[in-house]
Amino acid sequence: MIRALEALERLREGNRRFVANVRGDNALTSQNRRNELVAGQEPFAIILGCSDSRVPAEIVFDQHLGDLFVIRVAGNIVAPSKVGSVEFAVDRYGTRLVVVLGHSMCGAVQATLEELERSTDNRSPNLSSIVDRIRPSVEGLLETRHQPGTDLLLEQAIRANIRASADHLRHGSQLLEQYILQDGLLVVGAEYSLESGTVDFFDGLPPSA
Numbered sequence: 001m002i003r004a005l006e007a008l009e010r011l012r013e014g015n016r017r018f019v020a021n022v023r024g025d026n027a028l029t030s031q032n033r034r035n036e037l038v039a040g041q042e043p044f045a046i047i048l049g050c051s052d053s054r055v056p057a058e059i060v061f062d063q064h065l066g067d068l069f070v071i072r073v074a075g076n077i078v079a080p081s082k083v084g085s086v087e088f089a090v091d092r093y094g095t096r097l098v099v100v101l102g103h104s105m106c107g108a109v110q111a112t113l114e115e116l117e118r119s120t121d122n123r124s125p126n127l128s129s130i131v132d133r134i135r136p137s138v139e140g141l142l143e144t145r146h147q148p149g150t151d152l153l154l155e156q157a158i159r160a161n162i163r164a165s166a167d168h169l170r171h172g173s174q175l176l177e178q179y180i181l182q183d184g185l186l187v188v189g190a191e192y193s194l195e196s197g198t199v200d201f202f203d204g205l206p207p208s209a
């Protein structure tokens, strides 16, 4: 089993390679590696990321087959099936690091802010289920701190949404809570910058990380 802080360091190193445009080991996607993985997997991190085409977890962390257990959904929201997916990987594969990976200019968060500013009645119920999950973490910002439609508001809303998702994973599942308390599971929040390619782990890190 790979411990949480070691996993975090692997992700940081991979992201540094990605930013520097230095690719990792191609052997890790070879036929040999595929054959090895037929017998089983031990992904070292779970990533709950946004579906945005510009933020594929394996690429921005320069990882390969069998490395990451990835859940992607617009706005990196935490719905019951997402919690279940995380529980599954933690329990079955022994993965001890969960990263909620949001990103700058997130369209799902932007759409939520627009909805709060001017509600639309013709949104599909399925799309509403995403907006409705982002809404609670960002509507406070709209009321108290910022002018609507500003970049600063969007930036703050993106981080608030990442924090809320990470928090939901930490406290919305008895199973995960138990792993956190007793078995070294770590849930952190991170933001990928479309502009620079860097991932900033800004939420939930222990002091030693």
Ligand SMILES: [Zn+2]
Residues within 6 Å of the ligand: 050, 051, 052, 074, 075, 076, 103, 105, 106, 107, 108, 109
């Ligand atoms: Zn997004």
